[in-house]
Amino acid sequence: MGYKILSKKELCPNQYEITVEAPYVVRNAKAGQFIIFRAEENGERVPLTIADANPKTGALTLVFMAVGHSTQKLAQLNAGDELIDLVGPLGQPTHIKKYGTVVCLAGGYGAAPCYLIAKAFKEAGNKVYMIMGARTKDLIFWQDKMKDACSELFITTDDGSLGEKGFVTQVLERLMNQEKIDYAIAVGPMPMMRAVADLTRNKEIYTEASMNPIMVDGTGMCGACRVTVGGKTKFACVDGPDFNAHEIDFDEVINRTKIYKEQERKRSENCNLLKMADKKI
DSSP states (O other): OOEEEEEEEETTEEEEEEEEEEHHHHOOOOOOEEEEESSSSTTTOOEEOOOOEEETTTTTEEEEEEEEEEEHHHOOOOOTTTSEEEEEEEEEOOOOOSSSEEEEEEGGGHHHHHHHHHHHHHHTTTTEEEEEEEGGGGGGGOOOHHHSSEEEEEEEEESSSSSEEEEEHHHHHHHHSSSSSOOEESSHHHHHHHHHHHHHTTOOOOEEEOOOHHHHHHHSSOOOEEEEEEEEEEEEETTSSSSEEGOOHHHHHHHTTTTTTHHHHHHHHHHHHHHHHHOOO
């Protein structure tokens, strides 16, 4: 049984949103959890955080960037096509409760999972600030959805083409100086999440980071997604993906994410050569 793609659209350059018919997954999905899909037979297993879920229709929304072979393959599929398989929801949900004032920080495509997270915190009675950051305005998406999910939305871009020029941390620092922040969660590139953790540590603001290390089976058996948190080994797939950001060994995680960069580059080059050969034929 495959999983039918209901819709697909390009949100911004090389970044896509798809909805998939997956009622059994949606029925149990909570903010912060993820799924693992395969786009083709014998394809690799790829984790994606759940961006949205509609229990009434059974539609699961995923957002991804087409960077490696499997996500490029997924980007080639359209409405009506099917994924070979999809498993989830996996991982522990984000720790939603009434903290008081919550800040959600989304870097790049990390904005997608932050939607459900912010929405859940708001529904729990929190004042929710959302800070979205990207290199340029062309990489910002879901602005209207984010406004609905939070109390106030801030946008930063590295080049100043939209919102404030700079990074999410400068807005966070300003908010920290203006009022009491009770909880923060960062979702996005590792350097961004580490910068957020460094900023909130001195203020003793409890902060979590949604970890996205290399992952294979997603059930805690392979150990590929191990992360050192507070000096102890944790598995992002079953213990996370959210962990206390002040206790994460970010240097170790960042180094581990680079392990297969060369293999990924060669695989992409080979796939591009095959595409060029097909066109010539």
